[in-house]
Amino acid sequence: MRSITILAAALLALSGCASKELLSKSAEYGTTFEMVKTQYGEFRVYEHPNGKRLAVSSTMGGAIGQGITKGLTFGAGNILPSEGAYQEAAEAYLRNHKAIKSCKVTNGYLLQEPIYEFTLAC
Numbered sequence: 001m002r003s004i005t006i007l008a009a010a011l012l013a014l015s016g017c018a019s020k021e022l023l024s025k026s027a028e029y030g031t032t033f034e035m036v037k038t039q040y041g042e043f044r045v046y047e048h049p050n051g052k053r054l055a056v057s058s059t060m061g062g063a064i065g066q067g068i069t070k071g072l073t074f075g076a077g078n079i080l081p082s083e084g085a086y087q088e089a090a091e092a093y094l095r096n097h098k099a100i101k102s103c104k105v106t107n108g109y110l111l112q113e114p115i116y117e118f119t120l121a122c
Contacts, residue, residue: 025055025111025117028048028049029046029047029048029049029055030046030049032046033045033046034047034093034096035059036056036089036092036093036096037092038085038088038089038092039088040085040088040089041058041059041081041085042059043056043057043058043059043085043086044056044057044059045089045090045093047100051099051100051120051122052119052122053117053118053119053120054090054093054105054117054118054120055111055115055116055117055118056086056087056089056090056093056115056116056117057114057116058081058114081114083116086108086116086118087105087108087118090105090116090118091105094120100122102122103120103121104120104121105118105119106119106120106121107119
């Protein structure tokens with residue numbers, strides 16, 4: 001029971017860190033994701049319902065570890081993967097799906113650590 005209380009408190013604290021844009025984007029993408037493994041580790045990839053965007057994030061464990069490291073070093077120890085690592089995960093996702101295999105990643109930006117959004121040209 002104590003661990004559930006601690007988890008609930010942690011999630012409540014983290015929810016305060018989410019921007020309005022991130023909350024809106026989360027509603028657009030939904031909760032269905034696919035795990036993609038690259039040379040940089042594992043990532044969660046969410047496909048937008050319109051098929052023209054992908055959101056890529058670290059795994060939950062990776063995000064927690066990155067947050068702890070950043071917090072313990074007062075922001076000096078940022079161990080987030082580069083944008084290129086997230087883009088590689090997006091491109092790996094494209095290769096694995098016939099319907100969008102011919103699409104190319106055209107642009108990417110940091111939505112909010114540790115989530116990047118990429119637009120696609122199909």
